[in-house]
Amino acid sequence: MFDDEMAVNKRWWDGATPVHVRSRSYNVDGFRTGVSSLLPTELRELGDVRGKSLLHLQCHFGMDTLSWAREGAVVTGVDFSPEAIATARSLAADLSIPARFIESNVYTLPEVLDEKFDIVYTGYGAICWLPDLERWAKVIARFLRPGGTFYIVEAHPFTDLIDENVTDRVSLTGRYFSKGPVRYESPNTYTDSVAPLDEQVTYSWLHPLSETVSSLCSAGLQVEWLHESPLGFFNLHPLMKRREDGHWQFPDGTCDIPLTFSLRARLPD
Numbered sequence: 001m002f003d004d005e006m007a008v009n010k011r012w013w014d015g016a017t018p019v020h021v022r023s024r025s026y027n028v029d030g031f032r033t034g035v036s037s038l039l040p041t042e043l044r045e046l047g048d049v050r051g052k053s054l055l056h057l058q059c060h061f062g063m064d065t066l067s068w069a070r071e072g073a074v075v076t077g078v079d080f081s082p083e084a085i086a087t088a089r090s091l092a093a094d095l096s097i098p099a100r101f102i103e104s105n106v107y108t109l110p111e112v113l114d115e116k117f118d119i120v121y122t123g124y125g126a127i128c129w130l131p132d133l134e135r136w137a138k139v140i141a142r143f144l145r146p147g148g149t150f151y152i153v154e155a156h157p158f159t160d161l162i163d164e165n166v167t168d169r170v171s172l173t174g175r176y177f178s179k180g181p182v183r184y185e186s187p188n189t190y191t192d193s194v195a196p197l198d199e200q201v202t203y204s205w206l207h208p209l210s211e212t213v214s215s216l217c218s219a220g221l222q223v224e225w226l227h228e229s230p231l232g233f234f235n236l237h238p239l240m241k242r243r244e245d246g247h248w249q250f251p252d253g254t255c256d257i258p259l260t261f262s263l264r265a266r267l268p269d
Contacts, residue, residue, distance in 0.1 A: 002131040005181050005203035006080075006105070009129055012199045013081040016189045017061055021087060023191035025234070026063065032095065036070065037063040039233060040245050042123070042153045045262055049073040052118040055143050057106050058126040062088025066097045068121070074098075076117070080105045107135055109143075116145035122152040124233045124260070128160075128204040131181065133211055137219035144267040150221055151265075152212075156228060156258040159236060160206045167238045170255040178206050190234075209261060221265040232259035 020026050031037055050072030056065045059077030061084045069075045069092075077099065079085050085103040092099040104112050120140050130136050140150050163173040181203040187196045213223060231247040232240065239255070240248045248259075 002181065002203075005131070008199065009202055010080055012197065012202050013060075013079075014083040015197045015199050017081060017083040017087055019189050019195045019197070020191055021061060022195070023189075025191040028063070028091075031063055031067075034070075036067045038067045038071075039153075039247060041229065041231065041247070041260070041262060042151070043071070045153070045227070045264065046119070046121070046149075046151045049119065053115075054119040054121055055117040056121045056123070057109075057140075058122060058129065059088065059101070060084050062091055062099065062101060064123050065101070066092055066095070066099055069097050069099050073119070076100045076102065076113075076115075078102045078104050078106065078109055078113075106130065106139055107132070109139055113143070115143065116148070117143050118145060118148050120144055120148070120150045122150075122154065124154055127152075127154060127207055127212065130207075131205050133207055133215040134218060137215040137221070140216070141219040141221060141267060144221075146267055146269045148267050149264065150216070150267070151263070153260060153262040155233070156261045157206055157208055158258055159232070162237060164237070170237065170239065170250070170257070174206075176206070176208060181205055213263070216263070216265050221267055223263060223265045225264055227262045228258040229260045229262070230256065230258065 021028055049068060052073055054068050054073040054075050056075060056077045059065045059079050062077050065075050065077035077088055082103050085101045088101045102113060120143055144150060161172045161174045161176060163171040183203055185201050187200050188194055216223060231249055235248050240250055242248050
């Protein structure tokens with residue numbers, strides 16, 4: 001189901017990867033000098049990962065995966081884009097960071113990988129590209145060892161309702177409980193680069209927070225906590241300001257809505 005939309009997205013990510021590598025937003029040059037791509041939220045909430053095996057789903061070209069490796073984790077990154085995986089492997093080799101990268105769709109990963117991990121991790125801007133969270137959650141449970149941890153830090157689905165065409169205030173539009181894929185067409189990616197793409201169409205899915213939590217519970221995971229935060233991970237509106245710690249935030253009195261959420265769950269022993 002939605003194979004055609006996923007194929008379109010795969011072509012888009014193949015084209016977007018070299019653009020992202022060159023963009024200021026990803027700051028690959030800084031990463032090469034030792035700057036972490038992780039934000040304080042995930043570093044604090046996931047905690048000490050030294051010596052732990054970590055599976056990163058939808059890793060793009062691997063900067064966050066490699067940042068977790070720098071924190072001491074034994075990392076495996078997975079992405080469906082061959083261009084992204086090739087770039088991740090090259091970056092790891094250039095920086096002599098031990099890491100394994102696997103080209104695979106999340107849903108078909110059990111067909112090519114048969115291991116258990118201490119941690120399964122999903123970062124910002126990932127699950128909106130997946131049509132089926134119940135199937136996603138089952139994959140997570142499949143790869144966790146008993147007692148293992150799943151952690152996600154992600155854009156709050158409420159942010160999908162912010163009208164990007166209204167710039168002097170925060171205005172909401174759209175449907176929070178929308179069904180089916182949302183088609184979006186743009187000549188550029190979401191970074192600060194203006195390089196045109198060959199594939200300019202993407203499809204995404206809005207997943208209410210309840211859907212994420214319920215899917216994980218249905219797969220047998222026990223949710224330890226769910227946090228909502230007014231701190232964002234990118235500039236999604238002209239009124240937002242970047243903090244010294246790398247997070248983005250609306251000024252006081254401008255808007256008070258959740259921009260990100262994080263969740264920690266475990267697979268029972």
